[in-house]
Amino acid sequence: MATRSGEVHPALHGLYTKCTEGLMEPTTAELSATLEVVSKDLSPVYLVLDAMDECSEAFDVLKHLAHLKKNLCIAVTSRYLATDYDPELLTEIVDQLSEGAQGQFRWVDCQVTVLERCKTPKSMREALKKLPNTLEETYTLAIERMSKGEHVKDAGQLLMWLVYAFEPLSIAQVTEILAVDLEDQTFDPDMRSLELVNGTYDILDSTLITVNVGKVVQLAHNSVKEFLTQTHAEMHTSKVFKINEHLAHATICQTCVIYLLQFNKEGILPEEEETFEELYPLGIYAAEHWPSHMQRLDDEVPSDHKTAKDLIISLLKDSSQLTYVNWIRIRAPHDGMWEESYDPTLDQSEIQSQLYYMARLNVLSIFEHVLLEKLADVNSQGGQYGNALQAACLRGNKEMVQLLLEHEADINAQRGQYGNALQAASRTGNKDIVQLLLHHKADVNAQGGEYGNALQAASRTGNKDIVQLLLHHKADINAQGGEYGNALQAACSSGNKDIVQLLLEYKADVNAQGGAFGNALQAASFGGHKDIVQLLLEHKAGVNAQGGEYGNALQAASFGGHKDIVQLLLEHKTDINAQGGKYGNALQAAADIVQLLLEHKADVNAQGGKYGNALQAASWIGNKDIDIVQLLLEHKADVNAQGGQYGNALQAACLSGNKYIVQLLLEHKADINAQGGYYGNALQAAAISWRQNNLDIVQLLLEHKADVNAQGGEYENALQAASIQGNEAIVQLLLEHKAM
Template sequence: MEIKIHDWLRAPECSVNFQAAADKRTQGTGQWILEHSKYENWKETSNVLWIQGKAGSGKTILLTTIIQDLRETAPRNVWYHYFDFRDNTGLKSTYRGLLLSLLQQVGSNADGIHSELMNLFDRCKQGISTSQPTVCDLENVLRSILVDVGLGYIVMDAMDECQEKYEVYQWLNEVGGIPNLYMVITSRDHFEPRTGEIYYQISLNNSGIDQDITMHLDREIVKYGFKGKLQDEIRESLIVQAQGQFRWVDCQLKNLQKCGSPSSTRKALQKLPRDLEETYTEALEKAYESDDAENAHHILLWLTYAFEPLNIGQISTMLAVDLERENVEEEGQMDFKLHLILDSNLVTVDQNRTVLFAHASVKEFLMKSRNITTLFQINAVIAHEKLAQACLIYLMKFVSYDQYFQRKGHWGASITFGDYAVFNWPVHVRRVEEEDSESKVFKLIRSLLQGQLKQWVARYNPGYVAPAEPLHWAAALGLARSVDLLLEGEAEVNAQGGPWGNALQAAVHNGNESIVSVLLQNGAEVNALGGFYGNALYAAADNGNESLVRVLLQKGADVNARGGYHGSALQAAAIRDHEAIVKLLLEKGADVHTQGGLYRNALHAAAHNGGETIVRALLENGAEVNAQGGTYGSALQAAAVSSHEAIVSLLLENGAEPNVQGGYLGNALQAAALKSHENIVNFLLEKGAEVNAQGGYYGNALQAAANTGATAIVSLLLEKGADVNAQGGYYGNALQAGAGCGHEAVVALLLEKGADVDTQGGLYGNALQAAADKGDQAIVSLLIAKGAQVNIQGGRYGNALQAAAANGHETIVNLLLQEIFPMSTQGTYYDSS
């Protein structure tokens, strides 16, 4: 389950950035900040520490010293996020990416997955596919976990590279009141901090950073092989001109290393570039004058605008695509040597063989300096057109050959250029459409969709085996110009097939209103059935697109059309908590009693999802509060199993019957007991819930509570008259449930209240066998002390001894054998070896 949650979150990986900085840090640097008065004061308060410095001043490297210090106080509760301007995935430079990054670190660790994160995962799994959590979901769950964790440190590096700074500011102010939560932030020195009234600010321009640069330079000079008097001259020149920038110093050392003699090195020292901008300009001019100028330009375009990090192999393959001849040159004729095409001050390769700009300031420089040369102009429209062309040309040549494609790598990153091309050409094309609707890439798209559609789909989504028309895919991918061209040709607007059933549903799935309008204008049938969603209106409601819901209704969409996983558009909107769409559908005559789908009706769906406003709206429009059916049997059980206390109260106020039977958990009381929600259990009992009602997966509420180890609820149910020896359900009785799940306190309480220690039935036959299977020595000893028969037969393993032996619980085997043969020679009866 842990791996599934990590893949679902798709959180940005920041540890690589941190490790690279840690590897660069010179021993002994950064120690001055640990003695800085503002740093010491910050550690005593739990406010924000804001560290500022110019580009390349070593802020990230300084953080490695700080984090090392913080980990001495909280070894497992220091959480790091790096905002990275170089990243085009939208994860490392956005507020959502920050939340995902922190939630993964805070909510999932060596102790397991926090219950709040698990609950969010379970909620998002509802429906056809695992949907992504909203920003609001992430905020709420992260806050809950941070409160629960206690002492912790959040470290946010390079805040100036965040695209959504003010959203982060607002969040900082909201979590700033959490006790024992400390925050460290770094940014450029021109950046204006806004985190409320209280924070400590340290500027690296007036600090010990110059001393750190001297120590770093002493190490690097030796590493680069400079010796004697020349070493002293280099040190003196670079220290004088460094101006607090580690990055500038490192760039100059790389350039000086390329000099062939001491005399040429001294000449280079006389004309050192003044700053990083001059350093990058010199590197670009050198590339422009080389025979590899065109390749250098293409690499810069890819690194600036590619939607995924690219590795060495992908870059090498990309350069083999001839855009003019629309062909792919034979690869492998010689080794790819990136450093001979572009200076290492501009690009670098990390430990995962990913090609990156050597520093965020390189990309920033390229984006600002648009007219360095005609060739190296970094223009978004030109870039996306070239990238789209390269992808399409490659796919048309190799899409059917397995050797040119591999599975997606860790966190979804592509491994080969073929993988990148399969998934990203549509995104590049959409960017081209925004500026140039007559680009020649559309001819390539048409060729791919009409000639090799089946092969491409097999790569793009292997699960979609049903045939689909080119028009369907153009609509689903949001390719407006391609849709126009296909309709101008011979494409049939209502052709059936494929995952969406028809082009209209595909366009609605994509959320592209202009394409939907074009299809409707060309005769698309608004109520056509079939496909993933069943009909277009359901697709719009499920995706929360109110505007498209209105458009479809205006064009005659049947508001009560049946279909889709949830049965109707109304139920889909209810489970997704799209309040405005629910109200709109009701206004247009949606039937609140329509049956079908996972939850049977809209009221059940809304009750389970926690949409109190939607529940109220459905009740006001005549929804039957006690309607039966679906996974949870009733709206009350659906609300109880999701611990929505306010909705449980609302339903009971509107006449919900607390003893309605049916569904997975039999009744609402059993559902509340299983989820350990004491308030709801109490409330239901006060409203007349039958404490011994039988049915459902666990047979009764007492067994459900025992299964989860909810001692307080077990006690409450017994006080209200629950039969301690009631039979039925998965475990047979409450005692076996408590024993089988390792809840010693529950077992002791049940025995104290008269539970029969040898009652037979259920999964394990008896409580002793259940505890033996679990390997819980304390519960086994407790049961034996209460008179459990060690040799009693039955159940999954036949007897307790066999249960313990089958699972390798050596201590329990010996304990049971000593009970069976009490007069035998003392010693070990069982040896797992």
């Protein structure tokens, strides 16, 4: 109401002043009087009071509201308020529940739920005499009540879902579940239950479930699940409510697939996922989880297993049929997880074979059925992993791999992220599958894929047994290619000394070039693996070899902050001023090892790299460590050296948001108006920075006579930079200093 008044209402301002400008709390009478005065000027005023049942003085509040001015429209919401029992009966209830509880709050909660059904004091006293002694007896009585009700079949089905579903269920999803006819294997939207709009208490006993404010249906307590899965199995009512894990997963799987079979037309899926979930609340769950429920089935329930399997085959029998296509459009399988995308217009050419998806989902029984029925081409190519064989290798499913090989899958087919099946199996570290593939004449030196070859993949993964196996089968130890260039660099990157030692014993070239780190020594240095660095140096690794992202081993170790490795490399006569790599030289890449490098005569003003020189790098990268900047300045670093991404050290410090480094650079005569770099000058860099409290830096620069209207850089001038960043305080400050 205050905001609708256009300005602060005089009555509200008066109350604020009276309460010592907000330091004192107003009384109820003062608040009420102010409410009446403010509401007079507005019509109508809607006042909504929610959860009145949580108010200890609810009736006093209602009485007070009744006397307010009539231009107030008042709505009050509340949960059901329990009957106002007479004191004597209330005492009996409290005494009985306290005595029977034996410290179990859950037991009391269940009994209160039962007592709430009693309509008269007489019926309540009779119920008090029949209270069950234990929580198990309470749940048993609830099951027996449901077994005598008219919704026995629905209750049993919902209990299975509530115990074994992988996600909590909404009321909307429960409605869909009950509209699935498992006997006729159909989904009928007309069978959706209207009774579920406000809950499921007519079907499931309220002592067993809870429906929260978000309309999510859950078991009321963990003890309910324990009872249903353990104690209930021994009861006579278990014949009515059959709740066992295998039956539940079979039932849920069937329900999901039946639900998906309705999507058998082109254009049936709406454009937006939110709309889809509104129209088909069970759709996403069914698409994502039927394979997981199928995985949990085995031969203990062959009839249900067969029914579920037959339904799934009807979904998968033809990769071009719309039920299969639309399932993938709703949620495409992704290594047992799911692509976070709903794509109702996904082209059929982008949809992979049934074998490929079953391999990725690791659903062996369906995979075998699809294979035996020849529903898909065993060598069909496509997808992230190229084919079903590579996907099965990645999932580590030896039985799938064996089945595919028996059905003449091309063992050396090239495609996908890992190039071939052998590299995929080597990457996941499954020795049995690697052995199986080699037995079937897989090409041990096949090139391609992320790791170039199987040996590099195994070396990166760190599985010595597979590396040994591949070497035994004549893997080329120095084969080049892949992310790490060769197997030795891959092993050094992962820090596995045993594999490095093994590869060196097999005559791996210690100085082979290529890959992300250029050579093995740089990879080990970057990773901080001192024992491997020592081993490589003992095998004559070139300490000054150039190449890779960090140019040389010293720069890689410096960037990683591995002081002990830097010391070791220096002892082996590394060129401390070698140029190249991402940071130009080791000094730029260093953090807390700057002192060590300087002691070994590093050139403090060496130029090159992303940041141009060490001082600029420290002003940006080391923005939380002023000691590095101080150290470089003490060693005569050129405070005004130009170059690099930010032009000079001052601009880098302004962007990083470190006022103390800016102050230090200015004290050392940094040119405050020097031009160059991405942001043109220091003031523009400070104005655009996303760092907190950069107002102080802008103020500091202006005090040191920064040219407020200097032109150049990405945003042309400081005022425009601050405006784009939306920093009102800096804009105001610049305007006060005559920015134009």
